[in-house]
Amino acid sequence: MFTLGKVAIVTGSNTGMGYETALELARRGCRVYLACRSGPVPGEPDPDAETVPRMKRESGSEEVRFRPLDVSLTASVEAFAERFQEEEDRLDVLVNNAGMVGRGSHRRETEEGLELVTATNYIGPFLLTKLLLAPLRRANGNDLQKEEFDVPVY
Numbered sequence: 001m002f003t004l005g006k007v008a009i010v011t012g013s014n015t016g017m018g019y020e021t022a023l024e025l026a027r028r029g030c031r032v033y034l035a036c037r038s039g040p041v042p043g044e045p046d047p048d049a050e051t052v053p054r055m056k057r058e059s060g061s062e063e064v065r066f067r068p069l070d071v072s073l074t075a076s077v078e079a080f081a082e083r084f085q086e087e088e089d090r091l092d093v094l095v096n097n098a099g100m101v102g103r104g105s106h107r108r109e110t111e112e113g114l115e116l117v118t119a120t121n122y123i124g125p126f127l128l129t130k131l132l133l134a135p136l137r138r139a140n141g142n143d144l145q146k147e148e149f150d151v152p153v154y
């Protein structure tokens with residue numbers, strides 16, 4: 001399924017299951033975009049410094065790119081989607097892995113005024129998927145004029 005030359009995005013792939021998913025996609029020959037707000041240490045920024053060299057080393061692939069994304073912020077999602085489409089025509093696989101567990105009853109809001117858990121787990125992934133539907137459909141042989149389509153989004 002995932003062969004040489006395919007393009008994948010994995011959100012929240014600096015750590016955990018996202019990292020392992022991106023690593024496996026890179027091993028299988030995908031060009032992988034790590035869409036993250038942090039490096040190996042949550043909360044600590046790391047554009048390109050550690051995560052990418054490590055994944056290149058572990059996968060044996062040079063096709064690994066880090067692009068900043070905070071899925072809880074619509075401005076960040078829009079900027080990511082715009083930059084991605086300047087770089088790539090197609091997107092074969094989108095893995096919406098970034099997410100968080102809501103704890104306690106205290107309401108936390110993003111700087112855009114959205115409830116944090118909802119923004120992170122629902123609004124951000126929905127918006128990202130919507131903004132990337134055209135490259136997803138292009139890569140997966142869908143007719144862009146038809147309303148029904150089938151694309152691999154997880």
Ligand SMILES: NC(=O)c1ccc[n+]([C@@H]2O[C@H](COP(=O)([O-])OP(=O)(O)OC[C@H]3O[C@@H](n4cnc5c(N)ncnc54)[C@H](OP(=O)(O)O)[C@@H]3O)[C@@H](O)[C@H]2O)c1
Pocket residue numbers: 011012013014015016017018035036037038039041042043069070071072073097098099100101120
């Ligand atoms: N492990 C489980 O048993 C389990 C069960 C149910 C669901 N899940 C879900 O499955 C996914 C992966 O699980 P995991 O155990 O690997 O989780 P994890 O180790 O907590 O990793 C979550 C990832 O999501 C990223 N993330 C969170 N909020 C983000 C945001 N606003 N913007 C960008 N990235 C963000 C984190 O980045 P930072 O490092 O920057 O925080 C981290 O890379 C998560 O969505 C989790 O909620 C996991």
